[in-house]
Amino acid sequence: MELSTVDLKRCSLVRLGGRVDGSVAPELGSNLRAVTDSGRYKIVVNMADVTYTSSACLRELISAWKVCRRWNRGDLRLAEVPPEIAKVLTLTGLDNQFAIYNSEVEAVGSF
Amino acid sequence: MELSTVDLKRCSLVRLGGRVDGSVAPELGSNLRAVTDSGRYKIVVNMADVTYTSSACLRELISAWKVCRRWNRGDLRLAEVPPEIAKVLTLTGLDNQFAIYNSEVEAVGSF
Amino acid sequence: MNPFQRQLSLVGTLADLPRIANFIAEACAALGLAPAARFDLQLAVEEACCNVIEHAYEGAGGALKVRIETCDEDVVITIQDRGKPFDPTAIPEPDIDAPLDERPIGGLGLYLMQRLMDEVAFTFSPEGGNTLVMTKHEVLASADPPQATEEGRDGSPAAGNDL
Amino acid sequence: MNPFQRQLSLVGTLADLPRIANFIAEACAALGLAPAARFDLQLAVEEACCNVIEHAYEGAGGALKVRIETCDEDVVITIQDRGKPFDPTAIPEPDIDAPLDERPIGGLGLYLMQRLMDEVAFTFSPEGGNTLVMTKHEVLASADPPQATEEGRDGSPAAGNDL
Numbered sequence: 001m002e003l004s005t006v007d008l009k010r011c012s013l014v015r016l017g018g019r020v021d022g023s024v025a026p027e028l029g030s031n032l033r034a035v036t037d038s039g040r041y042k043i044v045v046n047m048a049d050v051t052y053t054s055s056a057c058l059r060e061l062i063s064a065w066k067v068c069r070r071w072n073r074g075d076l077r078l079a080e081v082p083p084e085i086a087k088v089l090t091l092t093g094l095d096n097q098f099a100i101y102n103s104e105v106e107a108v109g110s111f
Numbered sequence: 112m113e114l115s116t117v118d119l120k121r122c123s124l125v126r127l128g129g130r131v132d133g134s135v136a137p138e139l140g141s142n143l144r145a146v147t148d149s150g151r152y153k154i155v156v157n158m159a160d161v162t163y164t165s166s167a168c169l170r171e172l173i174s175a176w177k178v179c180r181r182w183n184r185g186d187l188r189l190a191e192v193p194p195e196i197a198k199v200l201t202l203t204g205l206d207n208q209f210a211i212y213n214s215e216v217e218a219v220g221s222f
Numbered sequence: 223m224n225p226f227q228r229q230l231s232l233v234g235t236l237a238d239l240p241r242i243a244n245f246i247a248e249a250c251a252a253l254g255l256a257p258a259a260r261f262d263l264q265l266a267v268e269e270a271c272c273n274v275i276e277h278a279y280e281g282a283g284g285a286l287k288v289r290i291e292t293c294d295e296d297v298v299i300t301i302q303d304r305g306k307p308f309d310p311t312a313i314p315e316p317d318i319d320a321p322l323d324e325r326p327i328g329g330l331g332l333y334l335m336q337r338l339m340d341e342v343a344f345t346f347s348p349e350g351g352n353t354l355v356m357t358k359h360e361v362l363a364s365a366d367p368p369q370a371t372e373e374g375r376d377g378s379p380a381a382g383n384d385l
Numbered sequence: 386m387n388p389f390q391r392q393l394s395l396v397g398t399l400a401d402l403p404r405i406a407n408f409i410a411e412a413c414a415a416l417g418l419a420p421a422a423r424f425d426l427q428l429a430v431e432e433a434c435c436n437v438i439e440h441a442y443e444g445a446g447g448a449l450k451v452r453i454e455t456c457d458e459d460v461v462i463t464i465q466d467r468g469k470p471f472d473p474t475a476i477p478e479p480d481i482d483a484p485l486d487e488r489p490i491g492g493l494g495l496y497l498m499q500r501l502m503d504e505v506a507f508t509f510s511p512e513g514g515n516t517l518v519m520t521k522h523e524v525l526a527s528a529d530p531p532q533a534t535e536e537g538r539d540g541s542p543a544a545g546n547d548l
């Protein structure tokens with residue numbers, strides 16, 4: 001898993017890459033918590049370079065999403081979701097729950 | 112010249128490409144005016160695909176920048192300026208005047 | 223026709239998931255499975271193994287066996303462990319149409335296994351331990367055996383099974 | 386050594402700027418000029434022609450001649466028109482260190498020409514019309530003539546000039 005975080009004016013941009021399976025999902029979780037713990041509740045997760053996800057990854061995304069949405073203070077939005085990752089979101093009914101943008105810049109520009 | 116405009120939540124993103132010389136600069140000007148006339152004064156101009164600019168292009172950018180900045184209501188910021196275009200900005204002292212971002216997403220995220 | 227069979231035994235922790243994924247990926251490649259089938263098997267196996275490690279062994283490493291084999295046109299995956307048994311029928315199916323803020327965090331793994339595979343059967347016995355058998359039907363019919371011989375390709379569409 | 390010389394005559398409007406740019410680009414390529422020198426010549430010529438069309442002819446098309454030639458190691462560009470003359474000494478140099486909100490819009494073209502070229506000289510005469518001569522020094526010394534003959538490359542470094 002590769003992960004980098006950029007704090008922009010209105011949101012934080014988390015770029016995720018590689019295999020995000022159960023062995024690294026906790027690390028994703030702690031990185032997302034680091035963002036929300038710093039008081040930033042508007043997050044874009046760019047999935048463009050993610051090659052694989054399982055429910056362990058979804059768990060972390062859902063968990064961070066809930067933290068962001070609490071008291072309407074923010075949101076966690078996805079960008080550039082590759083087809084195989086989109087399939088996992090569809091199978092679990094998350095494709096209608098997360099705001100998903102075709103491009104990173106549209107996702108960032110949505111905040 | 113290629114030009115496309117995307118209206119995001121906080122700003123409009125203008126992606127510019129090709130030769131922006133004196134023969135097409137007026138078209139650039141009218142496109143930028145269309146954005147500001149619609150009441151949007153936060154503009155990112157992505158120059159990544161621009162292959163050539165002359166002072167006619169700079170004139171339009173400066174003119175739109177002034178409209179955006181009036182009464183502190185906005186700004187026109189540049190993103191992904193290629194080296195040859197950066198040279199023209201440097202020669203004319205505009206490199207220190209325009210806010211210039213390495214990436215489109217940082218420029219959009221700066222508003 | 224010799225059935226294809228490969229087995230991986232390990233004392234599994236979460237760090238072993240990529241190794242298990244590789245094992246499945248290589249078996250799928252040897253079987254010449256289509257990308258969609260590979261994807262489904264990969265994910266179902268990870269979900270199953272992740273559950274064993276997280277729930278049956280509660281995070282501590284424990285003996286885990288993964289077997290992948292063919293049965294006619296089907297691929298059968300068997301996962302065995304010696305951890306804590308559980309009652310799958312007691313686990314409610316997630317409501318995937320519910321809004322996210324009304325959903326629990328997690329609880330998607332078993333559901334995904336069921337969606338990705340055609341049959342998912344748990345058995346628990348004090349002697350044999352916990353056994354999960356997951357079957358995917360008819361995936362070999364559309365497989366493209368990469369190492370098939372010229373005769374194999376001409377003769378039988380399932381010639382890649384015994385690689 | 387034959388000097389290189391090419392000339393373009395047209396009734397110029399703004400729409401002709403790409404054509405003028407091509408003319409210069411091809412001449413630069415034939416001379417084998419380095420990319421940085423090509424860039425400078427391109428931009429200086431566009432600025433000059435744009436001014437002739439916009440200011441000397443006030444937007445209406447008018448006769449415009451562009452000549453590019455070599456003189457020893459220099460490239461010399463001559464632009465002639467029959468439009469309204471003007472007094473370049475009366476045009477203030479832009480303050481490029483001033484904040485943008487204190488600067489006028491425009492007024493960068495002449496300045497760019499001066500920065501990009503080594504000599505920029507205007508002459509105006511009722512008979513000959515308006516003539517602008519812009520010179521870039523020593524650009525041929527580092528030129529890499531693409532069509533030079535084997536002997537040319539070995540013999541004289543300026544062998545590409547007469548292509």
Ligand SMILES: Nc1ncnc2c1ncn2[C@@H]1O[C@H](COP(=O)(O)OP(=O)(O)O)[C@@H](O)[C@H]1O
Nearest residue numbers: 273274277278307308313328329330331332333
């Ligand atoms: N192999 C297993 N051993 C013990 N308990 C399990 C096993 N698999 C699943 N469970 C139980 O079923 C629940 C649902 O599992 P699952 O759908 O995979 O979601 P998650 O693992 O994210 O909670 C788990 O929380 C756990 O209580």
Ligand SMILES: Nc1ncnc2c1ncn2[C@@H]1O[C@H](COP(=O)(O)OP(=O)(O)O)[C@@H](O)[C@H]1O
Nearest residue numbers: 436437440441470471476491492493494495496
């Ligand atoms: N060829 C020309 N003929 C007439 N006037 C010219 C010519 N070139 C420049 N000028 C005058 O000099 C001014 C500055 O020119 P320049 O620096 O190119 O900026 P711009 O063309 O953007 O105004 C012009 O506004 C014009 O008044």
